[in-house]
Amino acid sequence: MRSGSLGATDVDALIVRFHCVAQWLAHTQLDELATRARARGISLGLDLAVGTHPDAFDVWSEQHLYAFGSSVGAPPDAFFPSGQVWGFPPPIPARARDDGYRQLRAALRHHLSIASLLRIDHVMGLLRLFWVPAGASAATGTYVYASLDEQLAIVCLEAHRAGATIVGENLGVVPPEVDAALARHGLLGMTIGYSNIEDVERAEQSLTAPATDIATFGTHDMPTFAGFVHGDDLTERIALGFGDPDDARDIAIRRAAALEVAAAARGIGPTVAAMFRAMSIELGASASPWVVLQLEDLWGERAPQNVPGTATERPNWLRRARHSLGDAPPETAALLRDVAEQR
Incomplete structure (x- = not known):
């Protein structure tokens, strides 16, 4: 079904309408909340997730941008000795780059149309994601790298246009170049x-936190x-x-x-x-x-x-x-x- 043409009888119209209404309600409520908050001098913060659900519109509509034979996850560590498999397909770095990072730009603009502060979940993912072959253990996975500087440049540009603050969730195993890049671009850590x-x-x-972190x-x-x-x-x-x-x-x-x-x-x-x-x-x-x-x-x-x-x-x-x-x-x-x- 993912690779073929869908006819009117291939999808339950009620399910389609349900998701349309759910998306509309979520957007309307967030927009109204942000408007009321701004009127009171309050900023609204949102999260940009590290990945996209395998059945989501972004994935189905632009399948060439994703590696369906793999899942994003995390390697084995002290907390998860078997590693983690998160269940969503990784974007293919070269294809995302050839596409001008269009999905990243669209996601940022959509969130920043409402949020004054945006936290990028697992910001290390702009540099590398851990790919696990479908059906395999996380122990068999490997890191696949992307262009951190190019993607952070897009983040900074969209944040500047929106007048927003960006936070990179830099917790766990963080390559040193990620923290250095956050500081260089003026983005906050945690x-x-x-x-x-x-x-x-x-x-x-006493608990403390630097001016560079939330x-x-x-x-x-x-x-x-x-x-x-x-x-x-x-x-x-x-x-x-x-x-x-x-x-x-x-x-x-x-x-x-x-x-x-x-x-x-x-x-x-x-x-x-x-x-x-x-x-x-x-x-x-x-x-x-x-x-x-x-x-x-x-x-x-x-x-x-x-x-x-x-x-x-x-x-x-x-x-x-x-x-x-x-x-x-x-x-x-x-x-x-x-x-x-x-x-």
Whole structure:
């Protein structure tokens, strides 16, 4: 079907209309939100995903730009000994270049028509992506390189046209040339607040972030703050068969010790609420131009919205938030005000 011509009876018209309406609703709601936010002097931030769903319009309509015999993923590491297979086809660098990076430009313009800040997920992907052959283990994959400078030039041009700020998600294994390129082009990186409270030797130090990074406690690939404090991410990893139980136990012991030291140094109890409040205010006082707090962290949610390395094993992106903005606990607004006072 992917390679042939589709007739009127080959696709359920109801499904087509459903997706059209869903796209229209998403765009309309985001546009209205951005308009209201701008009227109040508030910037809206969005994410540009690292890849495209294999059944998405971009992939089906321009199949020559994608390598369908492979999937983007990640090589084996300490957290995922078997590596990761993410399930979407990688773009073919030479063909994207010959096409003038048209899809990249279109995606940037579409996002920046609404967002004042855009975070590029896995910004290392502008330099290289890990290709895994279809049906094979991630251990058999290899890196395929693209032109980082050419693509970053496009990012900068589109950001300048839109008057927007760009953040590159430069976490994990980051080739040194990526961080150097971000700095050279004036794009922001990321600082994660967890780093201090995983290490006893650093736990007493106040959380800081440089002026070249946004400051936050996590991303969609990380546990919530409460989940981190309780070690839920470690329990989940072992349940899924990722890593060694003894290693996870050692990490849990070190993390618990660091959290106790961090709480004592701040004169607070080692509770999730007290720790999150104190450390959020510390990030607020940092040199970072943007401090990002995830809404569910504000009320101590333990369950993550996404578990890396899983697809059907966990209900990723399907769980409803416990609160809406309108009925969030009163202490949520108080914490945000306290953080804002530090800016």
